[in-house]
Amino acid sequence: MEPGWLLWGAAVLLLLLHVLAELSPAVGFVLRLGWYCLLCVLGSLLAVPACLLLNGGRTVRNMRIIKNIVKAFKYFFGLKFEVKGLENFEVEGPAIVVSNHQSILDMMGLMEVLPDNCVQVGKKELLYTGIVGLIMYLGGVIFINRKSTTSAKMVMSEVAKTMVAENVKVWVYPEGTRNCTGDFLPFKKGAFHLAIQAQVPVIPVVYSSFTSFYNPKTKLFTSGKIKVEILPPIETKGLTSDDVSDLTDRCYHTMRETFFVLSGRPSPSEQWGPDQPDVWCGTALLV
Ligand SMILES: CCCCCC/C=C\CCCCCCCCCC(=O)SCCNC(=O)CCNC(=O)[C@H](O)C(C)(C)COP(=O)(O)OP(=O)(O)OC[C@H]1O[C@@H](n2cnc3c(N)ncnc32)[C@H](O)[C@@H]1OP(=O)(O)O
């Protein structure tokens, strides 16, 4: 087939998809999410050879390459980030970064602010997403088995040692799963055990609620603005395992308050309770 016909075909297909997306929000939602996944695959196809050629294999230095590619994704979805407090990342040495986790779209927000020498903790299933899993592996993502507490704790304890030895920051989503309810899930304690074991500060990062532009329940996915705030580091020097619960609670409350301020919503009662308990922010692919 001649290239001219191919171009015409692609243009007609795009127009058709655009019209379909405009006519049906559900179709628009699926198409936009599909486009996001395709961008991740295409970005990975670009990033894998770049990481191998420039850095030779699995290293946190690859995160810079990944970050620069992913930072372009937001333009395809009309997403804007307003970032405050980047200076709070400028701590000497390693740290644990904790943030709220609403959707697979968080990866864009993550890359928008990701400091140098920082790797994320992710569920091991992500490793099996083909080329996307490969790029995560090359970027140094630490994979944990959520089905086995013992194994997850062992990996985290090992991380406590290596992050100090290698001067690496570790980004953990303490809710432990995606949550787009417009509130926080209770925090799991792994990140805080890790910070105290390694005696490194915790840097909380908060993203405003996505619910005004992204909601899988109502098939909403439009353009939108996300406010991000990096809060001052919380020191853990001298804390022991007895202080894990207090540290977890302190981070949870500070971050939750900030979340409501950033989202322009009044803070509900302190008791946890999502306003839409059955909103699930996943895609079937990423269970
Ligand atoms: C170029 C284009 C590229 C495109 C593609 C992109 C590519 C790359 C970009 C990279 C981006 C990667 C982004 C990855 C994001 C991934 C996000 C996720 O996958 S979130 C899910 C995984 N993460 C987590 O689960 C972290 C949070 N969870 C925890 O911290 C948990 O505590 C745990 C996993 C460590 C254990 O969980 P669980 O089995 O449920 O057990 P718990 O009830 O939480 O704990 C049981 C008791 O154990 C105590 N505990 C926990 N940790 C420790 C520890 N390290 N040491 C000692 N004790 C520990 C805990 O306190 C509990 O005891 P209790 O007495 O009840 O307090």
Ligand SMILES: CCCCCCCC/C=C\CCCCCCCC(=O)OC[C@@H](O)COP(=O)(O)O
């Ligand atoms: C050979 C298999 C081929 C499969 C191809 C899959 C292609 C996937 C393409 C794009 C995926 C985009 C990945 C973006 C990374 C986002 C990471 C993420 O946010 O994971 C969710 C995880 O935090 C929590 O999971 P749950 O909410 O507990 O569930």
